Amino acid sequence: MSQSNVKLLEVRDVEKVFSVKVGTFEKKDLHALNKVSFDIYRGKTLSLVGESGCGKTTIGKTILGLYQATSGHIMYKGRDIATLTPTQRGHLQKDIQMIFQDPYSSLNPRKKIKTILEQPLKIHTDMTPKEREKTLHELCDDVGIDYSYLERYPHQFSGGQRQRIAIARAIILRPELVLADEPISALDVSIQAQILNLMMDLKQKYQLTTLFITHDISVVKHISDQVAVMYLGEIVEYADKKELFARPMHPYTKMLFSTVPDINTPLATESVLKTGEIQSPIDLPKGCFFQHRCPVKEARCETEHPGLTDVGNQHLVRCPVVQDNGQ
Amino acid sequence: MKFLNNELVSEFFEDKLAVAGLVIFVILSLLALFPSYVTYQNPYDLTQLYLENSFRPPGSDFFLGTDEQGRDIYSAMIYGLRISLYVGLASTILSVIIGYTLGLISGYYGGWVDTIIMRIADIQLSFPAILIALIIMALWGEGVGKIIIAITIVNWVYYARTARGVVLSEKEKDYAQSAKALGMGNLSIIFKEIMPNTTAPIIVIATVRIANAIILEATLSFLGLGVPITEPSLGSLISNGYQVLFSGYWWASVFPGMLLMVLIISINLIGDRMRDIMNPRLKR
């Protein structure tokens, strides 16, 4: 594909700090994003994988403009989005769309589906009602919803169907970039398969560029071109999909793989309990953020904060220990 | 919204008590709307009053007796009901418009707008409603219009606070964030996206507060600071009759009192049922 090397979105050293109340009078800094950098190429899907609290939703919302980055740059088509005028931002909102996680709160419960889907058309285009209707018809075919269902309200649909509607709403303006924030996590596994396939089909049909955010590394295999693993606000591993699945290097990535329930492997043993939990992004540790959960931690991990290094094949890892051991 | 109404309506009618309340309220409203058809005297028309009819007991020619001016209590009650309902409904509508709007704006924008509106609300709430109304009426004097405004000023706060609470949670929901990401303007988001999801608690509160407004007006009138004596409401009738209550002329106070009570109960029955049917809906 000739477009595969065009960068649509460049995220450079983005930091986001929230000020949160701890106790009655004290305020502390919550470091949601700690110098996050990645690129998304036109027509490709980048998956961002990590547990709750790693900052993946925050970066999504920052790209969308719902949050302002504390520092760093987000370049869309070469222009820093923080420098855009309100009118230009308005145009941008047409180009970058989001699919949210919760199919139960992402659609206004008081609106008919038709109204919800027409809204983007009404705001950003000047189509006639007839043209809008035609567009909606095509859209329904695309996502597998019966056109006659458009007169219904969200609560009359199942979770999977609502997510189809949410996807329809996101692509109706043929956006340049789609941010999908855990779009299938709230669905039954059997329905997850349907929605993933749908997203892949739409990606093919409309050459969509996608940032796919999830906590479940097993689902990214089918939909991604590149995969980035996030922990406590930074990227800890980044590679092409095939490369990452064949040779995961960072201890956290390996941990994510090991905890996926696989029918062929028995329940992980006692070691599973050692995987611990992600800590709060307030009071980040000195040195490597992952040190408290890491099975291969060394003394230097407590003092030196590792950087991302290229281990060949455009595979980036933030861990000097595995690098040195030539894993 | 059509189908929503049908489901709500059928649920409402399942409770016999609520239906009874609704029926009573409708009857009373009709009586109040067409007083000349149901009364045989216009108690405000001084030419129809004869002092020799004063203090007639109930039964005689006058259904429920007369007061010290020869006014037929029954007729006066119907006209009084009219005033009470008018004041209750008008002030509620006005306080909903003002309070709801301020609450939506306060909750959505936050910041100093929210702080100012909510602090005014807090200050107001720390005074008893009666006191505020009394002060306003004492400063402005009597009059139906003035009392409506006074009660509106007392009551807007409840709607503002409720609306604000709901907006605070709704605005974080994905559909609101999605509208923002789509490029919708703030006012559009507030009134087109969020507001329809906030109506349920407002309706419930409004239904009940109509009763409160009526009681407030009745209290003010009872204390002599409400409607003028030429346009008596139920409250002023009660007050009027109260002065002669212990002389044995009980009907002048008791009957208007009973009517007021029936009115309030009917409204409360409706309001209770509304609250019950609205709640599980929200959970769906």
Place this chain on the structure above:
Amino acid sequence: MALLEVNDLKTHFFTKKGIVKSVDGISFQIEKGEILGIVGESGAGKSITGFSILRLIDDPGRIVEGEIIFDGEDLVPKSEEEMQTIRGNKISMVFQDPQTSLNPVITIGDQLIEAIVYHNRNVSKKEAFERCVAILEKVGLPAARKRMGSYPHQLSGGMKQRVVIAMALLNDPRLLIADEPTTALDVTIQAQILYLMKKLSQDFGSSLILITHDIAVVSQLCDRIAVMYAGRIVEYGTKEEIIFDPKHPYTRGLIACLPKLNDDTDRLYQIPGIMPSLLNLPEGCYFKDRCELADETCDVYPEKQVFGERVVFCHKVT
């Protein structure tokens, strides 16, 4: 004798729109110490089965038929007072959402102590406190003693779920019912909680019913698996049989659509369509509209077929 024996259980909901047969004639058994998984998509009736066992079905629903024999006694005809002595005591339940399972305005310590004291009047507060700390440590809650004074919002999702599990185990229940206990949690925490439940079930000698939509999850823990569809069991057997030799097309479908780390196909297998509404069930086999093997024979509801310990309801299985 089995610890729990459910025979032909039917729980129906009598709504204005019609009768919803959420659970329509299911039977299964659990021995002491066994783990049973009930798998199915949303709406299959799995949660209602769990609630029925604990007699937590309210208007407009009720158990219309069937027996739930627990420890030799049928729970269906028992009174509410009798059930209250069983709930939280002999049979416990863990719900899906740890955010709402705990009372936000009471410390977890107080909630746990309450659970003990309610069923054991003669236990002193001090003793109850120590028991709570012990069990919190057993479920792997760090700094358990300190946490007794914490409020739920001060804990993460995974920690809250541990507390909920601890609360369910406090009174040494013979049977624990877990309704989608890990669905709201990240995959890493899910693995920990599943492991924890398996270990605790062994340590305490309690049986466990694990209700979930994810067949990969049941394959990790369960000894037996029941697959539910539109209110009925379509296949039931040991884990090995169900996972490695699934006979019913629906079971095969559920396993096939799991994302597999090792295969290289581009698309995931998907079961077409969605489960029919319980108000509008088709004639014959409920799964026929989504089944590749369906034909006219499927217009009649399939008879039960028994293969040793396995039970399948499908015309196309021999």
